[in-house]
Amino acid sequence: MESKSSGSATNLVDQLVYPGDVVLDLSSMTNQTIKLGGGLRQDCDVISVMKAGRLRFSKPNKYWVESSQKRYVPHAEDSVLGIVVDSRSDNFLVDIKGPAIAFLPVLAFEGGTRRNIPKFEVGALLYVRVVKANPGMNPELSCTDASGKAGEYGVLKEGYMFECSTGLSRMLLSSPTCPVLDTLGKKLSFEIAVGLNGRVWVIASSPPTTIIVANALINSEPLSGVQQKIMAEKLLQRVQ
Amino acid sequence: MEQRLANCVQLTVNEKQFIENALLSELRVDGRGPLEYRKLSIKFGKDDGSAEVQLGETRVMSFVSAQLVQPYKDRPNEGTLSIFTEFSPMADPSFEPGRPGESAVELGRIIDRGLRESRAIDTESLCILSAKLVWAIRIDIHILDNAGNLVDAANIAALASLLTFRRPECSLGGEDGQQVVVHPPEVREPLPLILHHLPVAVTFGFFSNENLVVLDPTYHEEAVMTGRMTATLNANGDVCAIQKPGEQGIFQHIIMHCLKLAHVKAGDITAKIKDAVEKHNNERALQKIKRRSSSVSVDVCGTTARLGGKQNQSGGGKDNSHLDQLKPKDEANFMECDATSSGQVQINKKDEGSKNFTGGPSSWYGKKDPYSECVNSDLLKAPMDSEC
Numbered sequence: 001m002e003s004k005s006s007g008s009a010t011n012l013v014d015q016l017v018y019p020g021d022v023v024l025d026l027s028s029m030t031n032q033t034i035k036l037g038g039g040l041r042q043d044c045d046v047i048s049v050m051k052a053g054r055l056r057f058s059k060p061n062k063y064w065v066e067s068s069q070k071r072y073v074p075h076a077e078d079s080v081l082g083i084v085v086d087s088r089s090d091n092f093l094v095d096i097k098g099p100a101i102a103f104l105p106v107l108a109f110e111g112g113t114r115r116n117i118p119k120f121e122v123g124a125l126l127y128v129r130v131v132k133a134n135p136g137m138n139p140e141l142s143c144t145d146a147s148g149k150a151g152e153y154g155v156l157k158e159g160y161m162f163e164c165s166t167g168l169s170r171m172l173l174s175s176p177t178c179p180v181l182d183t184l185g186k187k188l189s190f191e192i193a194v195g196l197n198g199r200v201w202v203i204a205s206s207p208p209t210t211i212i213v214a215n216a217l218i219n220s221e222p223l224s225g226v227q228q229k230i231m232a233e234k235l236l237q238r239v240q
Numbered sequence: 241m242e243q244r245l246a247n248c249v250q251l252t253v254n255e256k257q258f259i260e261n262a263l264l265s266e267l268r269v270d271g272r273g274p275l276e277y278r279k280l281s282i283k284f285g286k287d288d289g290s291a292e293v294q295l296g297e298t299r300v301m302s303f304v305s306a307q308l309v310q311p312y313k314d315r316p317n318e319g320t321l322s323i324f325t326e327f328s329p330m331a332d333p334s335f336e337p338g339r340p341g342e343s344a345v346e347l348g349r350i351i352d353r354g355l356r357e358s359r360a361i362d363t364e365s366l367c368i369l370s371a372k373l374v375w376a377i378r379i380d381i382h383i384l385d386n387a388g389n390l391v392d393a394a395n396i397a398a399l400a401s402l403l404t405f406r407r408p409e410c411s412l413g414g415e416d417g418q419q420v421v422v423h424p425p426e427v428r429e430p431l432p433l434i435l436h437h438l439p440v441a442v443t444f445g446f447f448s449n450e451n452l453v454v455l456d457p458t459y460h461e462e463a464v465m466t467g468r469m470t471a472t473l474n475a476n477g478d479v480c481a482i483q484k485p486g487e488q489g490i491f492q493h494i495i496m497h498c499l500k501l502a503h504v505k506a507g508d509i510t511a512k513i514k515d516a517v518e519k520h521n522n523e524r525a526l527q528k529i530k531r532r533s534s535s536v537s538v539d540v541c542g543t544t545a546r547l548g549g550k551q552n553q554s555g556g557g558k559d560n561s562h563l564d565q566l567k568p569k570d571e572a573n574f575m576e577c578d579a580t581s582s583g584q585v586q587i588n589k590k591d592e593g594s595k596n597f598t599g600g601p602s603s604w605y606g607k608k609d610p611y612s613e614c615v616n617s618d619l620l621k622a623p624m625d626s627e628c
């Protein structure tokens with residue numbers, strides 16, 4: 001065990017790791033700064049894994065563990081899909097699939113003033129950005145990006161939204177584009193909004209197309225790149 | 241307030257509009273047609289009378305048990321039937337542990353009415369001693385995962401478990417014929433319940449557009465729909481029960497149309513239940529044949545020889561009267577089996593595999609703690625020896 005983990009962790013990067021695995025031995029690395037992301041912990045001289053998942057490394061010195069859950073833990077600067085559940089005088093209450101309801105200030109829109117507060121009905125779907133997410137407190141959201149511009153944030157009209165795991169959301173947002181989106185995009189025209197909280201919104205010109213895209217995305221989670229292409233092509237063939 | 245909001249799955253206006261629009265073109269979100277059922281799979285547990293049904297993503301488990309009780313005063317010749325439902329919080333974030341909520345009680349009532357009012361179970365055959373002792377049948381339904389249409393899935397599970405349930409046989413004895421002897425399953429084969437027909441529940445969902453009807457709604461369709469109706473029919477077309485809990489009004493001709501659809505679906509589902517039960521009964525019968533016969537098949541003999549040998553050696557620590565009765569017969573068997581080569585026993589053992597270990601010993605030697613044999617180190621050594 002000692003020999004495996006001494007020095008570099010290149011043998012474990014992109015591998016499945018489990019809680020208790022030792023990833024890095026700091027005593028053999030001197031004068032280096034290492035940044036640890038989620039799922040890793042420093043125990044004196046070693047870095048060990050806390051959450052089961054895949055170990056990732058990004059140059060020059062960032063390590064983290066990626067795993068897929070049904071629940072979402074809010075983090076700042078995440079773009080998520082929220083559902084309005086209530087409106088107060090100064091906040092909208094928005095559900096983002098986290099442990100606590102999030103607050104969206106009524107002024108957090110581009111050019112937002114007391115005179116032009118938007119009206120959202122209960123059940124409106126919004127694409128928002130998480131501004132603050134401290135444990136134990138209600139997260140704070142905003143419909144503008146960091147510089148104050150609206151960008152793509154705001155209410156999503158029509159279309160169909162489904163829920164998925166956080167792993168699927170990250171896969172759909174990865175670059176280069178994931179194979180299922182590529183294959184579907186070659187034949188169908190559609191638009192999707194992916195929230196890192198495990199919600200995906202799809203809109204296409206007609207309901208059958210929307211349903212095909214939604215089902216293809218839901219089914220693509222356990223498949224590898226090649227399998228996704230095959231599955232998407234089979235689905236398209238069956239329909240046309 | 242916020243905690244409560246966080247517990248339920250929220251519905252968007254987009255979904256509501258989309259589901260209704262798609263239905264106008266006869267398409268449902270998971271690709272089904274409006275009158276199609278999801279994939280149904282029925283599995284049975286090791287015990288008689290336990291079944292697990294999976295309808296799409298909805299999972300329901302059902303157990304049937306029986307107890308001897310005093311009958312009701314106004315029905316001294318009939319056994320009783322009672323249904324208990326448990327909506328486990330793991331099935332849905334809105335299910336709370338503890339007292340059953342409204343939907344749990346409603347589900348229990350629908351299944352109860354379907355079985356009781358239509359007299360599907362022959363309760364008179366459950367009477368042992370008139371006015372003194374009858375069998376009380378109890379059905380426990382556990383919801384494991386709620387993905388819509390719990391009523392239909394729970395009903396199928398209840399029927400499947402009733403069909404595979406076996407109750408011990410009783411005989412009247414004693415001087416005045418008033419003493420009841422309940423025979424354990426090893427002595428007399430337990431008896432199935434007598435079911436005259438299978439009442440199958442079929443649930444319909446209605447939407448704000450009056451012409452839209454769906455069968456077997458999913459979780460999201462249930463949240464969007466404005467009215468529902470459950471019709472319990474059997475394969476002969478008899479209507480056993482209808483449940484329509486308020487909400488949107490429905491025209492008479494639509495109800496008649498739904499009943500006709502339900503008749504067709506009830507026939508399909510009845511056939512599926514009967515197939516699954518038959519397959520299960522055949523498998524169980526095959527296992528019983530291998531367990532019970534000793535001189536017919538040498539392979540069973542091989543394992544029992546080993547276990548029997550150890551049993552005799554370990555002596556009277558175990559309380560089996562059966563073992564004493566069977567001893568003379570066993571000795572003869574042991575002599576036969578020892579003559580066979582160890583190689584043959586080894587091959588046969590591999591074929592039997594786990595079947596003998598789970599079923600064989602406990603039924604052969606009578607009811608006792610099966611774990612005592614598994615943990616016995618002598619038994620663990622014996623198979624190792626034969627394989628080396």
